[in-house]
Amino acid sequence: MIFLSGLEVAKKIAKHIPEAIVEAENNSLVIKGETLFAVAKYLKDSPDYDFDYLNAITAVDYYDYFEVIYQLTSLKNNHALTLKTRCYGRDNPSLPSVVSLWRGADFQEREIYDLMGIRFEGHPNLKRIFLWEGFKGHPLRKDYL
Amino acid sequence: MEVAEGIDVYSAEELDKSEGEFIESLKATSQQPIPDPDRWLQEGPSANVLIASIDAILNWSRRASLWPAICFPACCAFEFIAANASRFDLSRFGMEILRASPRQADLMITAGTLTWKMAPNVKRIYDQMPEPKWVIAMGACGISGGIFRSSYNVVPGYNLIVPVDVYVPGCPPRPEALIHGIRMLHHKISKMRNKMSIPLLEQRKSE
Numbered sequence: 231m232i233f234l235s236g237l238e239v240a241k242k243i244a245k246h247i248p249e250a251i252v253e254a255e256n257n258s259l260v261i262k263g264e265t266l267f268a269v270a271k272y273l274k275d276s277p278d279y280d281f282d283y284l285n286a287i288t289a290v291d292y293y294d295y296f297e298v299i300y301q302l303t304s305l306k307n308n309h310a311l312t313l314k315t316r317c318y319g320r321d322n323p324s325l326p327s328v329v330s331l332w333r334g335a336d337f338q339e340r341e342i343y344d345l346m347g348i349r350f351e352g353h354p355n356l357k358r359i360f361l362w363e364g365f366k367g368h369p370l371r372k373d374y375l
Numbered sequence: 376m377e378v379a380e381g382i383d384v385y386s387a388e389e390l391d392k393s394e395g396e397f398i399e400s401l402k403a404t405s406q407q408p409i410p411d412p413d414r415w416l417q418e419g420p421s422a423n424v425l426i427a428s429i430d431a432i433l434n435w436s437r438r439a440s441l442w443p444a445i446c447f448p449a450c451c452a453f454e455f456i457a458a459n460a461s462r463f464d465l466s467r468f469g470m471e472i473l474r475a476s477p478r479q480a481d482l483m484i485t486a487g488t489l490t491w492k493m494a495p496n497v498k499r500i501y502d503q504m505p506e507p508k509w510v511i512a513m514g515a516c517g518i519s520g521g522i523f524r525s526s527y528n529v530v531p532g533y534n535l536i537v538p539v540d541v542y543v544p545g546c547p548p549r550p551e552a553l554i555h556g557i558r559m560l561h562h563k564i565s566k567m568r569n570k571m572s573i574p575l576l577e578q579r580k581s582e
Contacts, residue, residue, distance in 0.1 A: 361528060362492055369527045 267326040284332035324349040345370035438564040440469035444480035449487025451514040458550035488516040
């Protein structure tokens with residue numbers, strides 16, 4: 231398994247979607263939330279990358295912003311990439327959903343919506359998964375008490 | 376007939392003779408049928424009567440074969456599995472059979488943390504069990520929520536959902552502790568008072 235350098239992937243993405251890149255490091259790549267779907271689609275469909283498998287989605291609360299992390303793998307090319315995106319605002323943070331690209335994102339986006347309160351626009355069935363309808367708040371946020 | 380010197384050999388004639396004698400003696404002593412040793416079972420009630428109260432009999436039969444419902448939400452279940460397996464052998468108490476259907480069970484062992492999301496299902500299992508039924512709260516989580524007590528999603532004690540008869544502390548309790556709890560439940564059952572109702576008698580009374 232080869233872990234792709236975020237710097238090199240960023241250069242290629244910048245050619246297609248110039249406004250997407252926020253910052254790139256050796257082991258990860260941060261992109262703008264609005265361009266998430268376009269970048270994900272490019273990474274999935276481009277034959278150079280061909281990321282056909284979504285390992286996991288996780289979210290972190292850094293107080294100033296939420297960071298959502300996508301672990302991507304290409305089973306064909308045997309390489310992997312860590313894709314990050316940030317969304318600002320605590321009242322109604324939202325990101326585009328990637329369920330239409332990777333069906334495995336369905337439950338994970340619901341989990342993040344449930345526990346972190348990030349809305350995924352375009353998700354076919356965005357509702358709570360661990361907690362029940364009517365539960366107040368999103369418990370994995372740092373300010374939840 | 377040539378026989379080696381110094382070696383004593385039974386002749387076939389002697390064997391036949393002793394066999395014939397044994398058959399004759401057996402025939403002589405076997406002219407009457409041997410009585411059935413279990414014949415007393417068919418005799419009247421005078422021979423073997425045990426007088427006990429209905430409570431004692433009912434409680435004995437109930438506590439001697441408790442059937443647990445399969446309702447193990449978390450990790451204490453493994454201690455229950457150990458208690459049920461060969462080393463600790465719950466079948467000594469007549470409770471080796473786990474019932475997947477709560478309608479055939481009369482004991483619920485609440486092995487593990489209960490979340491509010493799961494609570495309605497546990498309550499439904501309890502409601503489906505036929506009377507009389509008992510609950511053992513197993514482990515710290517079953518008693519009070521344990522280390523997860525302050526969580527937003529954990530029920531702090533099964534006794535908020537179902538009535539609990541015996542509390543077995545531990546995190547998790549060892550099988551010995553669970554067996555001690557089961558013995559305590561046996562003692563509790565043996566003291567139960569049963570209300571008898573015979574429909575036909577009550578009908579006559581009302582007439």
